Amino acid sequence: MSLPAILGGDPVGALHARWPVWSDREGALIAKALESGHWAGEGPMERAFERSFARLQTCAHGLCVANGTVALQLAFEALDVGVGDEVIVPGLTWQATAAAVLDVNAIPVLVDVCPQTLCLDPALVAAAITPRTRAIVVVHLYGAVADLDAIGAIAERHGLVLVEDCAHAHGSCWRDRGVGSMGNIGAFSFQASKTLTAGEGGFVTTDDDSLYERLYSLRNCGRRRPGSAEANWRPMQSGNYRMTELQAAILVGQLERLEDQCRRRAANASALDDAIGAIPGVSPQRCDERVTRRNLYAYVFWYDPLAFAGLSVRSFRRALQLETGVAFRAPYRPLDMSALYQPRTKRRHRLGDEYWAAIDPSRHSLPVARRAYELAVVFSHEVLLEDQADVLSIATAIKRLHAGAEALRGWELGEAVPA
Ligand SMILES: Cc1ncc(COP(=O)(O)O)c(C=O)c1O
Numbered sequence: 001m002s003l004p005a006i007l008g009g010d011p012v013g014a015l016h017a018r019w020p021v022w023s024d025r026e027g028a029l030i031a032k033a034l035e036s037g038h039w040a041g042e043g044p045m046e047r048a049f050e051r052s053f054a055r056l057q058t059c060a061h062g063l064c065v066a067n068g069t070v071a072l073q074l075a076f077e078a079l080d081v082g083v084g085d086e087v088i089v090p091g092l093t094w095q096a097t098a099a100a101v102l103d104v105n106a107i108p109v110l111v112d113v114c115p116q117t118l119c120l121d122p123a124l125v126a127a128a129i130t131p132r133t134r135a136i137v138v139v140h141l142y143g144a145v146a147d148l149d150a151i152g153a154i155a156e157r158h159g160l161v162l163v164e165d166c167a168h169a170h171g172s173c174w175r176d177r178g179v180g181s182m183g184n185i186g187a188f189s190f191q192a193s194k195t196l197t198a199g200e201g202g203f204v205t206t207d208d209d210s211l212y213e214r215l216y217s218l219r220n221c222g223r224r225r226p227g228s229a230e231a232n233w234r235p236m237q238s239g240n241y242r243m244t245e246l247q248a249a250i251l252v253g254q255l256e257r258l259e260d261q262c263r264r265r266a267a268n269a270s271a272l273d274d275a276i277g278a279i280p281g282v283s284p285q286r287c288d289e290r291v292t293r294r295n296l297y298a299y300v301f302w303y304d305p306l307a308f309a310g311l312s313v314r315s316f317r318r319a320l321q322l323e324t325g326v327a328f329r330a331p332y333r334p335l336d337m338s339a340l341y342q343p344r345t346k347r348r349h350r351l352g353d354e355y356w357a358a359i360d361p362s363r364h365s366l367p368v369a370r371r372a373y374e375l376a377v378v379f380s381h382e383v384l385l386e387d388q389a390d391v392l393s394i395a396t397a398i399k400r401l402h403a404g405a406e407a408l409r410g411w412e413l414g415e416a417v418p419a
Contacts, residue, residue, distance in 0.1 A: 004404045005322040006315075007411055012400060013393035014325040019382035020197055021261075026253035033249035043245035049252050050203075053196075056171060056255070057178030057186065059205035061212035064243045064251075065219050068167045068189025071202035072100035074241060075185040076135065078204075078214040079161045081106050083351070085134035090120040090146075091334045091366035092373075093139040095341040096189075097165050102343050102359060105351060106134070110335050110364035116286035118142065118300065118331070118372055122150035129154075135161045140169035140179050142331075142378065143269060143296035144285055148174050148182045163187065166205075168297035170196040171262040176292045180205040185215070190247070195261065195295055195381055196254050198247035258295075265384040266294040268391040272384075275395035281307020282377075282398055300331060300378045309405035313375055315412045316401065323397035326383050331376050334369035336361045 003009030033045055046064050054062030065071050081087060083105045089098045091110040098108040111128045114121040118141050125136060136155050138146035148164075155162040162183035166172075169179045170188060180186020190201030204215050216225040219242055222235035273284045285300040303313050311319075317328040335341045343349055343359040350356055357363075384391060401408060 002400070004319055004401055004408060006319040007404065007407060011325070012323045012397040013390055015383055015386055015390055015393070016325060017380075017382040017386055019380070020192065020254075021257065021382075021385070022250075022253065025256070026250050029249040029253045030246055033245045036245070038245055040242060040244045043248065045245050045252050046243070046248035049248045049255065052255055053203060053251070054205055056258070057166075057180045057205050058173075059178060059181045059186065060207045060209075061215075062203055062205045063212070063215055063219060064248060065202040065204060066241045066243055067200050068187060068191060068202040069096040069100055070241045071187035071189065071204050072096060072137070072163065072165060073103045074215055074218045075163045075187050075204055076100060076104040076106065077218050077238075078211050079135065079163070079184060081135050081161070084132060084355070086130060086132045087134060088120070088125055088128050088136045089335070090137070090139050090141070090369075091336060091364060092118055092332055092369035093141060093165065093335065094167070094332060095335065095338050096167075097137055097139055098335050098341055098343075101137070102349055105355075107132075107355070107358045108335075108343075109133070110361060110366060112366045112368045113141070113372070114147075115368050115371075117144040117146070117288065118285055118376075119144050119146035120151060121368070122147050122154060125151060125154050129158050129160070133158065133160060135163060137163045137165055138183070139165040139167075140172060142168055142285060142298040142300045143294065144287055145169060145172055145174050145179060145291045147288065149290070152182060167191075167194060169295055170194065171258050171293060171295040172291060173293035175290050181207060184208065185211060190251060193297075193380070195265075195297055196251065196258055198243075198250040198254070201243050201247045201251065261385060262293060262295040265296045265381055268384045268386070268388050269294065269296050269299055271388055272299065272391055272395060275392055276301055276398065279395065279398050279402060281402060296381050296384060298378050298380055299384060300376055302372075303375050303377050305375075307405075308402060309409040311401075311405055311409045311412060313377065315408065317377055319401055319408060320377070320394070320397055323400065324394055326379050326394065328377050328379050330374075331372050331378050333373055334366045336364050336366050337370070
C-alpha cells in the first residue's frame with residue numbers, strides 16, 4: 001500500500017459531490033408559480049406536492065408546513081401533548097426533536113440509542129415510561145429506520161402516541177410502508193441539507209382524518225379546513241406555519257428525482273457496507289432487513305482506534321478527507337451535551353421549579369450516544385449519488401489508513417515520518 005496522503009502520498013481519489021441538485025425543470029416550475037400570482041395559501045403546486053409526497057410515504061394525508069421543527073411542534077399540539085407530559089426522545093438527534101417538546105411545555109425524557117442502528121433503543125424505552133409519559137418520538141437517523149415494530153408495540157401497550165421524526169428518511173419504507181405512516185403523525189424537514197429540499201420547509205403526515213383536520217387548522221392560524229365536516233366549528237388557537245407556493249414548486253421538481261436518488265444512494269451504501277464491513281476496526285451503521293426502501297441522509301460507521309495503532313478519530317477523519325476529498329465529521333453531539341440544546345436559557349421554559357429541574361438535560365445518561373459522538377464517522381448523502389467506483393474509493397482509502405496506521409500514529413505523536 002502506498003503512503004497515506006496526509007504523510008505525502010497521492011490521494012486515493014477526489015470526490016466532489018454537490019447538493020442540492022437541480023435543473024431547468026425547477027426553474028420552469030418556479031416561473032410557473034410566479035406567473036400564477038398564487039404565491040401562498042394552498043396553491044396548485046402545494047396541493048399537488050402534498051398529494052404526491054403523502055402517497056409516496058403511503059399516508060392518507062399530508063400537509064406542507066414552514067419547517068421540520070414546526071412539523072414536530074404541530075404534531076405534538078395536534079396530539080394534545082402539553083404541560084407536564086413526558087415525551088421519550090432519543091438522545092442522539094438534531095436538537096429540534098427535543099426542542100419541539102419544550103415548545104409545547106412538555107418534558108423531553110432523553111433515552112439512549114441502539115449501538116447498531118443509532119436509533120432509539122426499544123430495550124430502554126419501557127424502563128423510561130412513567131405515569132406521566134404521553135408520547136414517544138422515534139428519529140430515523142442518518143441511514144437507518146428505528147425499530148417501528150418494537151416501539152410501536154410498546155406505545156400501544158402503554159397507550160402512548162407515537163411521532164416519527166422522518167427528517168432523515170424521505171422515501172424510506174419499513175415493511176413496504178412509508179416512514180411517517182406508522183406513528184400517529186410523521187414529521188419531515190425540507191431544509192437545505194435534506195434529501196428532499198426547498199431550502200427550508202416541512203411536512204406532516206397522518207392516516208387519521210381528525211388529526212389531519214387539527215393539523216390543517218394548526219398550520220393556518222386555527223382556521224377550519226373549507227369543505228370539512230368541521231368547517232363551521234369555532235377556530236382553534238394557532239399561528240401561521242404555512243409554506244409558500246415557490247417552495248412547493250421546487251419540491252415538485254425535487255420529488256421527481258427522489259426515487260431514483262434513493263435507489264442510487266441505497267445501492268452505493270450497500271456496496272460500501274460490504275467493503276467497509278470487511279476492514280478491521282470499522283463497521284457501518286446497521287440497516288434493518290425490514291427496511292424495504294432505504295434512503296440515507298448520511299452514511300455513518302464506527303471507528304475503533306485500537307485497530308489503527310491508537311490513531312485518534314480526529315486524525316483518522318482528517319487523513320480520510322485528504323485521501324478522498326469528502327468531508328468526514330462526528331455525529332450529532334448527544335442532547336445532554338449539545339451546544340444548541342439549552343432548555344434552561346429561555347424564560348418561557350421557567351414553568352416552575354419542578355419543570356425547571358425536569359428539563360435539565362444533564363439528568364439523563366446516554367453512553368451509546370456519547371460513544372458514537374466520540375468514535376463514529378459521518379459523511380453526507382450527496383457523496384452516495386456519485387459513481388459506485390468512486391464511492392468505493394472511500395473503502396480503499398480506509399484500507400490504506402489501516403495499512404499505514406503505525407506511521408500515522410507516529411505522525412500524530414509528532415514523530416519523524418518515514419520517507
Ligand atoms: C432529525 C431532525 N429533526 C428535525 C429537524 C428540524 O428540521 P428544520 O431544520 O427544517 O426545522 C432536523 C433538521 O435538521 C433534523 O435533522
